[in-house]
Amino acid sequence: MSAAVSGRIVVVTAVHAPSAVFLADAHKSLCEQELPAGWEWHWVIQEDGRTDAVAPHVPDDDRVTFRQGRPGGPGVARTMALAHADGDYVKILDADDQLGPGALARDLAALEADPAIGWATSRALDLLPDGSTAGFPGDPAPGPIERGSVLDRWKANAFRAQVHPATLFVRRDLLLALGGWMALPASEDTGLLLALNSVSRGWFSAEVGLLYRKWEGQATGQASHIDPTEREARMAVVEARARALADVRWGYTAPSGTPDAF
Template sequence: MACLTQVVSVITPVHLPSIGYLADAYASLAAQDMPDGWGWRWLVQEDGRTGAVADALPDDPRISVGVGRPGGPGVARTLAMERVDGPLVKVLDADDQLTPGVLARDIATLTAHPSVGWSTSRVLDLLPDGSTVGFDSDPPAGPIACGDVHAFWLANDYRAPVHPATLCLRTDVLFALGGWMALPASEDTGLLLAASTITGGFFNAETGLLYRKWPGQVTSQAAHREPAEHATRMRIIERRVRALTALNTTITLS
């Protein structure tokens, strides 16, 4: 076995209703064909302290499990940051699945483009019957300039041109932004918008994620689209972007 010199930290928040999908998430991670010298660590963070998550995971030394007070997925993700080891952090929700080769593509992208701080991929919705549905509004493959995600988001009813559930970020970018926003939802959108304000990104047109649709999904609940709270979340994200822009905080990556 080759000696590992670089690690991608894959962060997964999980709450009790989604524990049953962890096996599929793990299988998709274990199937990744990593470039020479690279490996992954799976940082699974329970949004709570039941301890049930550890019992649902296989015995794999690459898995690290954490627990904490319930606070939602953004809090769980941010708590998992304490265990990050390596130059890159990949997002993987507990009920989603990576597609073959996506980690290698993320690594290749961020290695080949040193001025890029994050990468994303095409997404397919994974429906309950096992079928998948794609989208016809993906951006062109390639670099995404600072500010482009924000401009699209404003012009399209707060819908981003790329999916935050596919983010792979440089660790320094993630920590510079303080992790995920302390919001009850849309915290991943907030991170995407902030990252795309301070550094350019990249979109890979090859599918990188199967985004599971199921009745217990947090984003499928009525509360997720409750008008007053949704508007509040969007305004907070917008003010963060405008503040970062005003501070002229564009990062030069070395």
């Protein structure tokens, strides 16, 4: 990191061959982000596998690192990408999604202002195949998200959280302390969100921070993702982990802050 740079946000993206064509749009949305003086972003793209299909779509940009590894799903790819996460903060950006204007700056401001806040989320809009967008009701009030509130809402609403895990912005040390993403075939990002909410307060920005692309090849649209037996098992382990973390009564605060009181 150069002397002129005081901080870095590492943007982590898992990618596989079908979604690689969307990397250019994701890169464009990153290049349009405006950060405070002294801050920069580093984009780590981790292929879930080793093919020749993704590399041609990786942007030619000194701020981009591309790595490959044996396939294990998006959670494994993102966790492996942490080996190259050389900043204080990690932002999730799926290969087929796009950041909204100002997303990184808003997330950064929320966490820089309060060491007791470990993570941030924002409003997401579905990006439909025709280029239009669609929102959905149920966003929380902008501002702090109290510990345990996401789990409670998720449990009471058919395993649907009031904030989108694809919008997560998180302190790197907290992410590492939780072991990265859960070792699940799907819902690994929901598992991370609920774990974060069990140990730390969060933040929600009402401004649109993510355009969540809806397309026929996305993993969440496949039949295996909604298989009821597997889904029930995934949800059970996601909830059990979150409740176990809450029972441990460990509360995260950034190193410069004051530990949470119980």
